[in-house]
Amino acid sequence: MNIDEIRLLLDRYYDGTATDSEIDALTRYFVGTHRIPADMRADQAIFRAMASHSQPGMPTDLQRKIVAATYGDSSRTLRRRWTFALTAAATILLVLAIGLSYFTEKPTPDTPQIAVSTVRNPGPGVSQEISCPQEVSHADTIKTLPKIHRERKEEPVMEMNPSSNFREVTDSAEVVEITSRIFAILDKSLSKTEAGVKQTEMAFALLSDPLGANETDDNHNK
Amino acid sequence: MNRLEKIFKTRFLPLHPRLFSIAVAILGDATGDASDAVQETMVKIWKSGDTMFSVKRPEAYAITVLRSTAIDILRRRHPAEALEKADNISSGELSDPDSAEFMERIIRLLPLPQQEVVRLSAFQGLSSDEIAVITNLSSGNVRQLLSRGRKKIRELYNKYVQP
Numbered sequence: 001m002n003i004d005e006i007r008l009l010l011d012r013y014y015d016g017t018a019t020d021s022e023i024d025a026l027t028r029y030f031v032g033t034h035r036i037p038a039d040m041r042a043d044q045a046i047f048r049a050m051a052s053h054s055q056p057g058m059p060t061d062l063q064r065k066i067v068a069a070t071y072g073d074s075s076r077t078l079r080r081r082w083t084f085a086l087t088a089a090a091t092i093l094l095v096l097a098i099g100l101s102y103f104t105e106k107p108t109p110d111t112p113q114i115a116v117s118t119v120r121n122p123g124p125g126v127s128q129e130i131s132c133p134q135e136v137s138h139a140d141t142i143k144t145l146p147k148i149h150r151e152r153k154e155e156p157v158m159e160m161n162p163s164s165n166f167r168e169v170t171d172s173a174e175v176v177e178i179t180s181r182i183f184a185i186l187d188k189s190l191s192k193t194e195a196g197v198k199q200t201e202m203a204f205a206l207l208s209d210p211l212g213a214n215e216t217d218d219n220h221n222k
Numbered sequence: 223m224n225r226l227e228k229i230f231k232t233r234f235l236p237l238h239p240r241l242f243s244i245a246v247a248i249l250g251d252a253t254g255d256a257s258d259a260v261q262e263t264m265v266k267i268w269k270s271g272d273t274m275f276s277v278k279r280p281e282a283y284a285i286t287v288l289r290s291t292a293i294d295i296l297r298r299r300h301p302a303e304a305l306e307k308a309d310n311i312s313s314g315e316l317s318d319p320d321s322a323e324f325m326e327r328i329i330r331l332l333p334l335p336q337q338e339v340v341r342l343s344a345f346q347g348l349s350s351d352e353i354a355v356i357t358n359l360s361s362g363n364v365r366q367l368l369s370r371g372r373k374k375i376r377e378l379y380n381k382y383v384q385p
Contacts, residue, residue: 046379
């Protein structure tokens with residue numbers, strides 16, 4: 001290929017009309033030829049630069065980054081949401097179970113009775129036929145909580161049928177209310193148990209040491 | 223594996239090596255921008271959600287998203303490089319004008335549309351028709367951009383190679 005042909009191909013190259021094979025011919029010429037006209041030195045540098053270009057290797061961790069930024073991230077988010085939802089559901093179920101088990105147990109004379117409010121306007125899915133020992137509004141129940149405790153001894157103990165006293169508790173505020181009452185009852189029961197243990201110890205002391213028991217009884221009465 | 227994840231993994235994720243080559247052609251390989259552009263492209267496709275089901279030509283769709291992403295990166299990069307005018311290239315960088323790195327610096331002085339087609343032609347060896355498909359331009363427009371870009375490069379080379 002003589003120099004005139006090269007100049008012709010260069011014109012086509014700079015016009016953007018050179019074919020792939022023509023560009024290949026120019027590249028071969030400029031890479032393989034050392035002595036070229038001075039006015040073509042820039043062209044030679046350009047074609048040598050293009051020929052020396054090597055495709056960079058793709059980063060090995062690119063796919064991992066893509067996965068982490070797309071469905072990998074989505075899966076982690078989904079797992080976190082499921083974990084949170086399951087934890088919340090388990091907590092609610094536990095509270096409900098404690099609350100319901102208390103209200104379905106048959107009360108003993110020593111067990112404090114708590115009036116359970118009846119939801120006057122229950123939400124969808126809650127039966128209107130639910131019966132309760134005492135019909136008070138939810139708001140009233142919350143406001144009169146201390147009063148209920150004070151008047152407990154004056155109220156007749158009602159025979160509670162577990163099946164008739166069971167009802168579904170759907171209001172979260174009521175669940176919290178019920179739970180707090182349960183804790184109060186447990187606390188009171190614990191205090192009574194401690195007192196009972198002390199009385200039992202005193203009874204044992206009386207049986208084992210009748211003489212000393214008089215002194216102890218006197219001291220106790222004092 | 224849900225439906226979106228499945229279609230993404232089967233139709234789009236395998237395209238990332240091809241997208242990387244195109245990203246390098248558009249952005250150059252001097253920085254990690256090509257890798258970032260591919261990752262950003264994949265995230266955009268993933269976030270398009272159900273659109274992935276209606277795409278008939280995943281590669282063409284992915285390349286369109288990639289070009290848009292790469293051009294955004296070029297635009298963000300360009301203001302800083304505007305300071306780097308031809309006159310500011312130091313004499314130390316003239317030591318090896320035959321290198322691809324030197325040519326890359328020269329290409330970065332071109333207008334963005336010219337940069338893209340010149341890189342695809344010079345470094346990827348793509349024909350005008352292939353570049354037209356990727357850039358969504360007509361072959362005539364591609365030839366015109368190539369012509370202007372190549373002539374400008376030659377002008378700049380003449381300035382440095384033959385002062």
